[in-house]
Amino acid sequence: GDNKWTMTMMARDADTGMLKWGYQKTPHDEWDYAGVNIMMLSEQKDKDGKLRKLVTHPDRNGIVYTLDRTDGSLVSADKIDDTVNVWTHVDLKTGIPVRNPEYGTRMDHKGKDICPSAMGYHDQAHDSYDPERGLF
Numbered sequence: 001g002d003n004k005w006t007m008t009m010m011a012r013d014a015d016t017g018m019l020k021w022g023y024q025k026t027p028h029d030e031w032d033y034a035g036v037n038i039m040m041l042s043e044q045k046d047k048d049g050k051l052r053k054l055v056t057h058p059d060r061n062g063i064v065y066t067l068d069r070t071d072g073s074l075v076s077a078d079k080i081d082d083t084v085n086v087w088t089h090v091d092l093k094t095g096i097p098v099r100n101p102e103y104g105t106r107m108d109h110k111g112k113d114i115c116p117s118a119m120g121y122h123d124q125a126h127d128s129y130d131p132e133r134g135l136f
Helices: none
Strands: 008-012 019-024 040-045 051-058 063-068 074-079 087-090 097-099
16 A cells, blocks of 8 residues: 555654644655655745645655645645656546556566666755745
């Protein structure tokens, strides 16, 4: 199955320790991307001009995720660049990345030219956010 809670961004209530929300970036992570990269916090206006508290995470799976950090709702999920081929896209309604079967890892298929590789697209190097310019 999806191996629930692996490859997942989670938020807990600091006072109670109770889970507030969880978002699984790579259900059934067959490539072992692990998703251990930094998460950057920002406050930015959305398309309607409403100021939102966000968390942005460039993942080893080749997707940059931005979620509303108050409720875990997915704001955007975009490929880092066009070389990422394990996904066709991320379904923004379900939040699930849509796999390209050509680049899967199954016993009956020889996967080749898979991007990102098992090392991941964006590894553990740190990123930064400039709140004055609104840029990562």
